[in-house]
Amino acid sequence: MALRAVVRSFGPAHRVVEVEEYAPPPPGPGQVALRMTAAAVNPSDVVTIAGAYPSRTGLPFVPGYEGVGVVERVGPDVADIAPGARVLPLGSAGAWQQVRTAAARWCFPVLPELDDEQAALAYVNPLTAVLMARGYGVPGMRAVVDAAGSAIGRMLLRLLSESGCAPVAVVRSAAGRARLAGLVDESKVVCTEEQELAPAIDAHTGGRGPAVVFDAVGGEQGAALARGLAHGGTFVHYGLLSGVPLPDPSRYRPDVRLVLFRLRDVVHRAERPWLERALAEAQGLTLDGETASPVAARYPLAEVRRALEHEATAGRTGKVLLLPQA
Numbered sequence: 001m002a003l004r005a006v007v008r009s010f011g012p013a014h015r016v017v018e019v020e021e022y023a024p025p026p027p028g029p030g031q032v033a034l035r036m037t038a039a040a041v042n043p044s045d046v047v048t049i050a051g052a053y054p055s056r057t058g059l060p061f062v063p064g065y066e067g068v069g070v071v072e073r074v075g076p077d078v079a080d081i082a083p084g085a086r087v088l089p090l091g092s093a094g095a096w097q098q099v100r101t102a103a104a105r106w107c108f109p110v111l112p113e114l115d116d117e118q119a120a121l122a123y124v125n126p127l128t129a130v131l132m133a134r135g136y137g138v139p140g141m142r143a144v145v146d147a148a149g150s151a152i153g154r155m156l157l158r159l160l161s162e163s164g165c166a167p168v169a170v171v172r173s174a175a176g177r178a179r180l181a182g183l184v185d186e187s188k189v190v191c192t193e194e195q196e197l198a199p200a201i202d203a204h205t206g207g208r209g210p211a212v213v214f215d216a217v218g219g220e221q222g223a224a225l226a227r228g229l230a231h232g233g234t235f236v237h238y239g240l241l242s243g244v245p246l247p248d249p250s251r252y253r254p255d256v257r258l259v260l261f262r263l264r265d266v267v268h269r270a271e272r273p274w275l276e277r278a279l280a281e282a283q284g285l286t287l288d289g290e291t292a293s294p295v296a297a298r299y300p301l302a303e304v305r306r307a308l309e310h311e312a313t314a315g316r317t318g319k320v321l322l323l324p325q326a
């Protein structure tokens, strides 16, 4: 028998996620059975559990879009992946369990030098940050990153700074500001608890407005940033940390290019060789520290509700990890 987290009804993650015993099924054709060693808790897990995507989330389900595991058994017709391989299973939820079944074609190799904890954090945020920074950050461009103290915000700041942008970092609190120490010049940080956002961005960009904004907050804060863009600027909207939808920018800034970035769509459209290269690069950047994430805490699977309470804490110092074998 093994343990897994399970969601039977949508709601606040720390209340609705349960832990149960189950008998892992043998892998079928095209499948592998993975012993999961580490799994991330991400905002995308929490919003899925809350019921943000009911049309594509059947109940009950095992959450966890990101994690690493070791192949234990392979299905009858699986030839190109062997027991003992350490892999990232992508493309579906299910990382929050001790043994998960995954489609072999959705399992990707892990760099041997990456430890399990960083491997479990080397996909969702690193790949998104790399693709967004490369896709929309032009060297020398005036850029703004909001929720800059988040794991992905910090990756964006590093990648944009290295490509020759000097991004302005927007945080909501002193805790967010503290997480940027050594990453950006203190003078490039705007804290919305202390300053009004629009005039601060205006001052930072000499009244010209940013050419690109990376927004994971939405709501009124996202709208204020969209309003302040330079003429014809780009608004990359990729998250909804405020829980409030972004008022449609075409109503107040019809000249602005709105990009709705979703890693899930990119991954599901991609050819496997492209995805293999992109993941290897994201893992390499994690190994170099460019897209590495600090870990705030680790929890065994049996304590998943405590892990989810921690995830919801303001000022959290890094990512929350589940260690399914602990």
Ligand SMILES: NC(=O)c1ccc[n+]([C@@H]2O[C@H](COP(=O)([O-])OP(=O)(O)OC[C@H]3O[C@@H](n4cnc5c(N)ncnc54)[C@H](OP(=O)(O)O)[C@@H]3O)[C@@H](O)[C@H]2O)c1
Pocket (backbone or CB within 6 Å): 042, 043, 044, 124, 125, 128, 147, 148, 149, 150, 151, 152, 153, 171, 172, 173, 175, 176, 216, 217, 238, 239, 240, 241, 242, 243, 261, 262, 263, 264, 313, 314, 315, 316, 318, 319
């Ligand atoms: N579209 C995609 O494909 C994609 C891919 C990856 C990530 N994302 C999104 O990126 C966002 C960040 O993810 P993450 O894993 O980097 O998060 P994270 O580091 O685990 O946590 C988010 C941090 O953002 C800050 N925050 C929370 N609510 C906020 C608000 N209303 N305004 C400003 N800051 C707020 C909090 O810091 P403080 O408490 O210190 O303020 C929190 O620690 C999420 O919305 C996620 O869904 C999207």
